[in-house]
Amino acid sequence: MSAGSNTFEDAKAVVISVQESATYRQKFDFYSSWAENYDNDVAVLEYRxxxxxxxxxxxxxxxxxxxxxxxxxxxxxxxxxxxxxxxxxxxxxxxxxxxxxxxxxxxxxxxxxxxxxxxxxxxxxxxxxxxxxxxxxxxxxxxxxxxxxxxxxxxxxxxxxxxxxxxxxxxxxxxxxxxxxxxxxxxxxxxxxxxxxxxxxxxxxxxxxxxxxxxxxxxxxxxxxxx
Ligand SMILES: C[S@@+](CC[C@H](N)C(=O)[O-])C[C@H]1O[C@@H](n2cnc3c(N)ncnc32)[C@H](O)[C@@H]1O
The missing domain is CATH 3.40.50.150 (Vaccinia Virus protein VP39)
Structure with missing residues (x-):
C-alpha cells in the first residue's frame, strides 16, 4: 500500500501497518515509505x-x-x-x-x-x-x-x-x-x-x-x- 495520507482513516491504516509489520526490519523499513507523509498523518492523529x-x-x-x-x-x-x-x-x-x-x-x-x-x-x-x-x-x-x-x-x-x-x-x-x-x-x-x-x-x-x-x-x- 502507499504509506500516508491526510484523512484519519488512512493515517490509522498506516499506523496499523507499522504496528503489524512482521519483523523488526519490516517495521523499521516502513518509515522509508511513510517519511514524506509522516508530518501530515501525525497531525491528523493529534500527536502531541x-x-x-x-x-x-x-x-x-x-x-x-x-x-x-x-x-x-x-x-x-x-x-x-x-x-x-x-x-x-x-x-x-x-x-x-x-x-x-x-x-x-x-x-x-x-x-x-x-x-x-x-x-x-x-x-x-x-x-x-x-x-x-x-x-x-x-x-x-x-x-x-x-x-x-x-x-x-x-x-x-x-x-x-x-x-x-x-x-x-x-x-x-x-x-x-x-x-x-x-x-x-x-x-x-x-x-x-x-x-x-x-x-x-x-x-x-x-x-x-x-x-x-x-x-x-x-x-x-x-x-x-x-x-
Ligand atoms: C514515530 S517516529 C518519531 C519521530 C520524532 N521523534 C517525532 O516525535 O515525530 C519514530 C522514529 O524512530 C526511528 N527509529 C525507530 N527505531 C529506531 C532505532 N532502533 N534506532 C534509531 N531510530 C529508530 C524511526 O526511524 C522514526 O523516525
Missing amino acids: APTLAANSISKHFSGDREKAVLLDVACGTGLVAKQLKKHGFGRFVGVDGNEAMLELARGIGLYQELKQSLLGDEPLPVHWADSFDAVVIVGALCRGSVPVATVRDLCKATKPGGYVCMTVRSNIDNLEYKGALDRELKQMEEEGLWICVEVIEVKDWERSVSEKEGRYIPGVVNLYKKI
Missing part, C-alpha cells in the same frame, strides 16, 4: 508528544537556551526540534536509523549534525559522553523500535546536571514495554545515575487507532536530571 516533551524540558531548564546543545534521539522528520525552537533552544544534534526521515530532518535546517544509527544494533558514539545539555527521545520507546537498554546511553550522553526527557505510550499494546522501561528508569535512579524530576501522565496523548480503546490513547512524559 513533541509539544509535551518540549514543554517539560522548557519548564525545568534554567541555562542559556541559545548556547545549549540538545540531542534529539529518533528525531524522525524533526518535529521535536521545531517545538524546542519555539522555547528558545537553538542548537540540535539528531540521530535516527532511517535515512528518509533524516533527509526530511536535514531539510528543516535546525540540526547542526545528523547521524544515522540503528539503536539497539549500535550504541550512541562514545565521544558523546557527558556532552549534551538535554537529551530527548519521543515516539520511539516501544516494542520493535528503540530497546529499553538504550536509555543508559541517553543518560551517558547527557552532561551532569542536564536533563533526559523520554516519552512513552501507555496504551494496552505498549504496557509490557512500558513496564520494563519503568523498571529500568527506577533501577538507574537507585544506582545514583539520575533523579526523577517529573512524570506527566496524559490521557489524550494521541488518537486511538484501535476499536478496543477509546477515542484517545494515554501516554507519559518522563523527565530525569543526570547526577
Whole structure:
C-alpha cells in the first residue's frame, strides 16, 4: 500500500501497518515509505508528544537556551526540534536509523549534525559522553523500535546536571514495554545515575487507532536530571 495520507482513516491504516509489520526490519523499513507523509498523518492523529516533551524540558531548564546543545534521539522528520525552537533552544544534534526521515530532518535546517544509527544494533558514539545539555527521545520507546537498554546511553550522553526527557505510550499494546522501561528508569535512579524530576501522565496523548480503546490513547512524559 502507499504509506500516508491526510484523512484519519488512512493515517490509522498506516499506523496499523507499522504496528503489524512482521519483523523488526519490516517495521523499521516502513518509515522509508511513510517519511514524506509522516508530518501530515501525525497531525491528523493529534500527536502531541513533541509539544509535551518540549514543554517539560522548557519548564525545568534554567541555562542559556541559545548556547545549549540538545540531542534529539529518533528525531524522525524533526518535529521535536521545531517545538524546542519555539522555547528558545537553538542548537540540535539528531540521530535516527532511517535515512528518509533524516533527509526530511536535514531539510528543516535546525540540526547542526545528523547521524544515522540503528539503536539497539549500535550504541550512541562514545565521544558523546557527558556532552549534551538535554537529551530527548519521543515516539520511539516501544516494542520493535528503540530497546529499553538504550536509555543508559541517553543518560551517558547527557552532561551532569542536564536533563533526559523520554516519552512513552501507555496504551494496552505498549504496557509490557512500558513496564520494563519503568523498571529500568527506577533501577538507574537507585544506582545514583539520575533523579526523577517529573512524570506527566496524559490521557489524550494521541488518537486511538484501535476499536478496543477509546477515542484517545494515554501516554507519559518522563523527565530525569543526570547526577
Ligand atoms: C514515530 S517516529 C518519531 C519521530 C520524532 N521523534 C517525532 O516525535 O515525530 C519514530 C522514529 O524512530 C526511528 N527509529 C525507530 N527505531 C529506531 C532505532 N532502533 N534506532 C534509531 N531510530 C529508530 C524511526 O526511524 C522514526 O523516525
